[in-house]
């Protein structure tokens with residue numbers, strides 16, 4: 470008699486029917502080799518007998534035998550080798566929290582089919598639920614190596630890694646799971662790992678903690694410029710040029726003299742003042758003056774939304790400058806270091822400042838040949854720790870250019886432009902409060918106007934004093950607004966006379 474034939478014999482019709490129902494539900498075939506037991510009822514009954522308590526694990530609560538479990542057991546009693554059916558029973562038990570019972574069924578099923586991936590996954594999930602992570606990992610690591618790994622294995626792998634503290638690994642496995650099967654997405658896990666539909670507000674993104682603000686993940690590498698301008702291209706700013714000369718350039722050119730007088734070198738200059746008055750421009754000219762490289766970086770570019778990444782960015786920047794010494798490292802928006810602290814988790818803001826100070830102090834590497842300049846429009850937000858000796862111990866106001874400086878700036882920017890004899894002092898006279906950038910804009914606007922005229926007339930006309938005066942008349946000086954807030958700081962929080970230059974400029 471063939472086995473199939475034997476199975477068909479309706480010795481226990483109810484059990485057989487149920488076996489079929491559950492098998493059909495699970496989409497699994499009825500095993501043709503299922504054996505019938507001669508005492509199906511007694512086996513099933515045994516499971517509800519008092520001795521069952523002894524088999525329950527400590528965590529198991531004595532389950533009220535429900536209809537479906539009973540039916541599954543009865544079906545299995547009829548065909549004990551039906552692996553899918555036993556797997557279904559094991560999963561049903563696990564879902565009800567009857568862990569030991571479930572494990573027993575998984576193990577029995579695995580005896581028949583030790584390589585069955587879905588059984589192994591079921592057992593691993595069971596271990597996971599019980600907090601037996603290392604046992605679960607042994608199985609999952611093995612399954613994950615297989616070529617046709619199921620997405621569910623990878624999701625469980627991600628959970629295990631996350632619980633073990635390997636967030637990066639968890640992110641990688643979870644992303645892999647989604648690649649295999651987008652339907653394997655698990656909202657809760659996705660949220661924990663920050664993987665899934667983009668959410669600008671979530672604190673965790675791809676396993677890393679967002680600290681606020683914007684940022685990117687790539688290592689920060691800035692372009693090194695060789696500026697073609699020197700101090701001769703900078704109009705006015707005599708005090709700043711002198712200070713940079715003494716503090717930054719001379720120690721580099723004559724280190725032996727500084728050593729002879731026991732004068733320490735290092736540290737930087739922090740320039741502050743209204744926008745467009747040449748802070749960046751003179752920093753570039755400083756590099757051009759000695760043929761050094763120039764790296765300009767806005768602090769906001771360094772600040773990264775990932776915890777720890779901002780500090781790494783800063784370190785990489787200093788390293789880049791060190792490798793390219795002599796090099797002027799220019800930090801714009803220096804106030805963002807202090808200002809952003811309130812936006813960021815305070816811990817990470819502090820770390821960022823400490824990192825900056827450690828780099829400046831050359832704690833781990835020498836800053837020889839690295840010339841540090843910084844600029845800000847809001848010096849009152851800069852952390853006082855930056856102003857200690859050896860750091861930004863020179864804080865200089867870069868005021869709007871005076872009349873002579875305006876004339877110098879106008880001459881510099883008029884060079885090479887088609888022009889008639891221009892009355893530069895007259896324009897300088899009429900542009901009180903204009904920044905260097907404003908003056909450049911005056912010339913640019915006059916040139917644009919001239920270009921439009923030239924197109925209409927079909928021939929070029931040189932720039933005249935009248936053109937420039939007309940352009941200046943249509944513009945407002947941009948520096949006044951800055952002084953209205955600087956004035957308050959200079960009057961009410963002028964610790965150590967730091968803003969005396971502002972008061973002097975305002976003649977107060």
Ligand code: ATP
Pocket residue numbers: 702703704705706742743744745746747748749750751801844845846870878881904905906907909
């Ligand atoms: P911000 O605070 O907005 O960064 P800034 O003080 O750094 O402004 P710069 O970017 O250096 O200002 O100046 C803008 C432009 O104005 C320069 O590129 C340059 O063309 C012109 N300029 C400013 N000051 C001078 C100057 N003293 N001599 C010649 N050009 C100048």
